Amino acid sequence: MRPVNLKTRIFLDGGDPSETKEIIGRLGFLDGQTTNPTLISKNPAARRRIEQGKKFSKEEVLDFYRDVVLEISSLLPRGSISVEVYADASTKAEEMLQEGREMFSWIPNAQIKFPTISEGLKAAEQALSHGLRVNMTLCFTQEQAAAVYAATKGAKKGAVFVSPFIGRLDDKGENGMDLIYNIIGMYREGDGHVEVLTASVRSIDHLLYALKLGSDIVTAPFGILREWGDRGLPVPGDEYSYDTGSLKAIPIKDIALTKDWSAYDISHGLTDKGLERFSSDWNSLIA
Numbered sequence: 029m030r031p032v033n034l035k036t037r038i039f040l041d042g043g044d045p046s047e048t049k050e051i052i053g054r055l056g057f058l059d060g061q062t063t064n065p066t067l068i069s070k071n072p073a074a075r076r077r078i079e080q081g082k083k084f085s086k087e088e089v090l091d092f093y094r095d096v097v098l099e100i101s102s103l104l105p106r107g108s109i110s111v112e113v114y115a116d117a118s119t120k121a122e123e124m125l126q127e128g129r130e131m132f133s134w135i136p137n138a139q140i141k142f143p144t145i146s147e148g149l150k151a152a153e154q155a156l157s158h159g160l161r162v163n164m165t166l167c168f169t170q171e172q173a174a175a176v177y178a179a180t181k182g183a184k185k186g187a188v189f190v191s192p193f194i195g196r197l198d199d200k201g202e203n204g205m206d207l208i209y210n211i212i213g214m215y216r217e218g219d220g221h222v223e224v225l226t227a228s229v230r231s232i233d234h235l236l237y238a239l240k241l242g243s244d245i246v247t248a249p250f251g252i253l254r255e256w257g258d259r260g261l262p263v264p265g266d267e268y269s270y271d272t273g274s275l276k277a278i279p280i281k282d283i284a285l286t287k288d289w290s291a292y293d294i295s296h297g298l299t300d301k302g303l304e305r306f307s308s309d310w311n312s313l314i315a
C-alpha cells in the first residue's frame with residue numbers, strides 16, 4: 029500500500045510487463061512506468077527472438093514495442109507510461125513528432141519521450157500543441173532543464189516531465205543527486221508546469237534521497253523497487269542523510285527561466301552518448 033506520507037510518484041523503469049505485474053503485487057501500488065529503446069531491447073521475448081536469429085523488420089519492432097506498452101498500460105490503466113521515440117544525431121524534429129504522435133495513439137496514458145536536444149525540444153513544442161504529453165529525456169544539466177521549462181511554457185500540469193539521469197553522472201564521478209537538488213531549486217522560481225522525474229537510478233539511496241528532496245516522480249529498476257518493498261516502503265524524514273562518498277559536487281547555478289529555450293547552452297557529452305546507445309540498441313533488433 030502507498031505510504032500515507034509519500035508525496036512522490038513511483039514508476040518502474042523497465043520493458044518487461046511481467047516485472048510490472050510483480051512490482052504492483054509487491055508494493056501494492058505503482059504510479060507508472062518508463063520505457064526506453066535499451067529496455068525494450070532487453071525484453072525477454074525480444075531477446076529470445078534475436079537469439080533464434082530472427083531480427084525484426086522496422087514495422088515489426090514498432091509493433092512489438094506497441095504490444096509491450098499495451099500490456100503495461102492494461103496493468104496500470106491510471107498510471108503514466110513513457111514511450112520513447114527513435115532519435116539519433118541526424119533525426120529531425122518532424123520525424124520525432126510523427127513517431128511520437130503515432131505512439132501517443134497506442135494507449136490513453138502515454139507520455140512521449142523526446143531527447144533534450146534542439147530537435148527534441150522543437151518536437152516537444154509541436155507535440156504539446158497537438159495535445160500530447162511529453163517526457164524530456166537524457167537531461168544532464170540545469171541549463172537543459174531550464175530549456176525544457178522555456179520550450180514547454182504554457183503547458184498544462186502533468187503534460188511535461190524532465191528526466192535528469194543521475195546514475196550516469198555518478199558513473200563519471202559527479203554527484204548526480206546534486207542535479208536533482210539544483211533543478212528542483214531552480215524550478216521553485218517557476219510556475220510548476222514541469223515535473224521532475226528522477227531517472228537512471230542505481231541504488232536504494234538514490235530513491236530515498238529523491239523522495240526526501242521532493243522529486244515529483246522517481247523511476248527505478250525492478251531490483252531497487254523490490255528492495256524498497258522488502259524494507260517496508262520507507263519514506264525518509266529529517267534524520268536521513270545521503271552519503272555522497274567520493275562523488276564530485278555539482279554546484280547550483282543562478283539561471284533565469286525567462287529566456288527563449290534556444291538561448292540556453294544545452295550541449296552535453298552524455299546526452300550525445302545516450303542518443304548513440306539508445307539508437308544502437310534499437311537498431312540491434314532490426315534486420
Ligand code: E4P
Nearest residue numbers: 041062064195196227228229
Ligand atoms: C528512464 O526514463 C531512463 O531512460 C532510465 O532511467 C535510464 O537508466 P540508465 O542510465 O540505467 O540506462
